[in-house]
Amino acid sequence: MSDIDLAVSTVIFALRPHPDSGRPVLSLPLVRRTRDPFEGHWALPGGWVGTHESLETSAGRTLVETTGVRPSYLEQLYTFGAPDRSPTGRVVSVVYWALVRPEQIGERTDAAFDAQNVRWFVADSLTGEQGDEAPALAFDHARVVAYALWRLRTKVEYSRIAQAFLGETFTLAELRHVHEAVLDRELDPANFRRQMESSGAVVPTGERVTGGRHRPPRLYRYDTSVDLVDNGPLVDDGPIAPSGAES
Amino acid sequence: MSDIDLAVSTVIFALRPHPDSGRPVLSLPLVRRTRDPFEGHWALPGGWVGTHESLETSAGRTLVETTGVRPSYLEQLYTFGAPDRSPTGRVVSVVYWALVRPEQIGERTDAAFDAQNVRWFVADSLTGEQGDEAPALAFDHARVVAYALWRLRTKVEYSRIAQAFLGETFTLAELRHVHEAVLDRELDPANFRRQMESSGAVVPTGERVTGGRHRPPRLYRYDTSVDLVDNGPLVDDGPIAPSGAES
DNA sequence: TGAGTAAAGGTCATCTTGACCTGAACTAAG
């Protein structure tokens, strides 16, 4: 019986039209706190770890409960446990990060979200590096978002997580647009193609997409038989134990 | 008041002479379990998180208590929380990895260690990939060790963690020997020098080391003013909270 | 039928990497 409470929070990334430019930009939903501490501030969606739930399941459940989106990718980010971070008692937070496809976020309108005290924010506007109108985030969530952003941007370059924003098949332009939105930087189409094809990460399906006012692009899919250097976060929640010196 | 117990374990790496070849090899101390579950098996050193302790402090304390070594580097690895991993109740383990300098591990002899049910193992012999005499590890600790090994080997190539195995100043050969032991692979001295110097990670102190039967090498130190791409594990245990949807 | 657009496939200079070579500067053996 521990006197430490265990919570999960999730940084949920989606590509949504920028409020000004309209171009896809990394965005994430935050929840307005309705009680102290930090009442009125915006916080990451989350909740408590269920007694019979794995950490990943808890993260998935709480993010669906609060935001309604269903993630296509979920990975552990970091565990925060400073003893003084909550005035109301000792809380340790296991933070996850998630990616969602566009079709999974259209279910609820922004107005419906607002009624639930949920709102989408442009990711880069939250890290405090922009200088402009960053909303007041609860606790240390601004730093958490910054760290999750860094992980996503690092990982998109050597793994296949971009697929979590796309369907089963896609054109190289679609894939490139995802990379561009994530990295917030334009990429040379020809060089991007060369890299993707030489790495063997994607393979053409043979089909083409017609209907555009240009040469019809090929469709690709990720080649799961080739493994990139990933190793990633292990698999989720493998069994592991307290250890040798325990009670 | 939670019914989930929170533990910490640490994968402690040191460079010790290989039992056969005598050359420095990545090694780590394990603790023999004296009770069920997994009585008699070897496990990572660890213990319970103190109510008023940060996670990192708990990890540091428990590893000193069980092994007596003082780490020069400590970083969070991953948090494991499958509901069924301990038969004796729900336990969530925050796992850290640590590096220790040689002078910190000489304090206790192997015999003294043995009396406390602590023993050093060659890291690569524990991951189950070698096929030979891997000792039976408790829980899923073999996979944890493998993951920690991967993190260390990945990180030594783009950060300054090798210094955690060295003193304030060092020759490029010493630094290279650390990299070679960590990566378990020989490196070309000239190419290693070129990479280190061009990256700006190290700077010559101006001093040289005499006494060897060869041209006296320069001493170097890490240049902390240049920052490599690290970003690493944030700083430790920043305050963060349960989140929006909490009770 | 021509203009506009992006796809697809290329070139070229530059940078990085691994393999290897040569002279420098020390110690120890003879």
Added chain:
DNA sequence: CTTAGTTCAGGTCAAGATGACCTTTACTCA
């Protein structure tokens, strides 16, 4: 004192990767 042995330190060179840019292809729309 001389020479052999050793590693240090500073190179070269070819192969591969990267970024900038160009040309042709193949479609749609006016």
